[in-house]
Amino acid sequence: MSRFAGRVALVTGAGRGIGAATAAELAKGGCALALNDVDEARLEESAAALRGHGVNVTTHLGSVMDPAFIQAFVAEASEAHGKVDLLANNAGGGPPMTPWAEFAKSDFAHFRAIFEMNFFTQAMLLHALLPGMVQRGYGKVVCVSSISAVLGQESGAAYASGKLALHALVSSVSKEVARHGVNVNAVVLGNPPHPSRTPERQAYLDKLSHFDRVGRLDEFGKAIAFLLSDDASYISGAAVPIDGGLIAPRLNE
Numbered sequence: 001m002s003r004f005a006g007r008v009a010l011v012t013g014a015g016r017g018i019g020a021a022t023a024a025e026l027a028k029g030g031c032a033l034a035l036n037d038v039d040e041a042r043l044e045e046s047a048a049a050l051r052g053h054g055v056n057v058t059t060h061l062g063s064v065m066d067p068a069f070i071q072a073f074v075a076e077a078s079e080a081h082g083k084v085d086l087l088a089n090n091a092g093g094g095p096p097m098t099p100w101a102e103f104a105k106s107d108f109a110h111f112r113a114i115f116e117m118n119f120f121t122q123a124m125l126l127h128a129l130l131p132g133m134v135q136r137g138y139g140k141v142v143c144v145s146s147i148s149a150v151l152g153q154e155s156g157a158a159y160a161s162g163k164l165a166l167h168a169l170v171s172s173v174s175k176e177v178a179r180h181g182v183n184v185n186a187v188v189l190g191n192p193p194h195p196s197r198t199p200e201r202q203a204y205l206d207k208l209s210h211f212d213r214v215g216r217l218d219e220f221g222k223a224i225a226f227l228l229s230d231d232a233s234y235i236s237g238a239a240v241p242i243d244g245g246l247i248a249p250r251l252n253e
């Protein structure tokens with residue numbers, strides 16, 4: 001299947017996890033890729049695997065926290081591939097959970113950095129890429145959020161706040177660009193696997209899902225790739241849950 005033939009996607013945090021899984025689905029569909037990560041070994045390993053699908057893959061090492069890097073990344077990717085059609089605005093996350101009492105004792109820089117990682121990084125990429133998409137009359141953007149944004153999360157106030165701000169960004173900007181052929185959505189992820197998770201935490205999260213398991217990375221990648229495809233041409237401004245139903249708790253055991 002070559003549903004992304006002729007398309008170029010920019011994927012942040014593509015060295016592993018959700019970013020790598022999304023890039024894999026795009027590559028299977030024939031999409032050319034401009035991959036970013038802050039970890040060089042992960043980035044090159046991911047790119048080598050994706051080139052196995054016969055697509056053109058460029059790598060762009062740097063942090064999305066750095067506004068100068070974002071400008072350089074978008075310029076290099078556009079130069080190398082001729083354009084950028086699709087954006088998987090994926091890089092995010094943060095340091096271990098921080099209870100509010102800890103934030104209260106420290107200066108505000110820590111809170112600000114986590115918020116920035118989960119909001120301004122993605123907003124900066126929209127800032128850099130949307131004008132070209134609008135000008136060409138084609139674009140698809142997915143911003144990766146979390147169920148923490150809508151449920152709240154103890155010891156995760158900065159992370160959850162940054163992610164929820166993304167929803168407002170997406171629902172606002174999408175209204176301005178839809179008539180120019182550009183779709184902008186958020187995905188609200190519920191508990192993808194993560195290497196940092198302890199078995200106890202994993203077992204707890206498995207039970208929260210209606211499927212009695214966390215989602216597989218490919219299940220998240222496929223759903224994000226769908227939103228980046230023309231099959232999702234009439235979906236925009238949405239915050240689409242990919243969460244195994246977790247957001248609606250089971251009322252009975």
Ligand SMILES: NC(=O)c1ccc[n+]([C@@H]2O[C@H](COP(=O)([O-])OP(=O)(O)OC[C@H]3O[C@@H](n4cnc5c(N)ncnc54)[C@H](O)[C@@H]3O)[C@@H](O)[C@H]2O)c1
Pocket residue numbers: 012013014015016017018019036037038039042062063064065090091092093094144145146147189190191192193194195
């Ligand atoms: N895994 C989860 O439990 C979970 C839940 C909800 C939402 N999410 C969201 O999914 C997205 C991806 O998370 P993941 O689970 O794949 O994480 P991950 O840790 O498995 O992968 C993140 C990748 O991003 C890279 N990265 C980190 N900082 C970066 C930076 N400043 N610039 C560029 N790349 C950077 C890392 O090197 C890594 O390769 C994040 O936005 C995260 O908030 C994850």
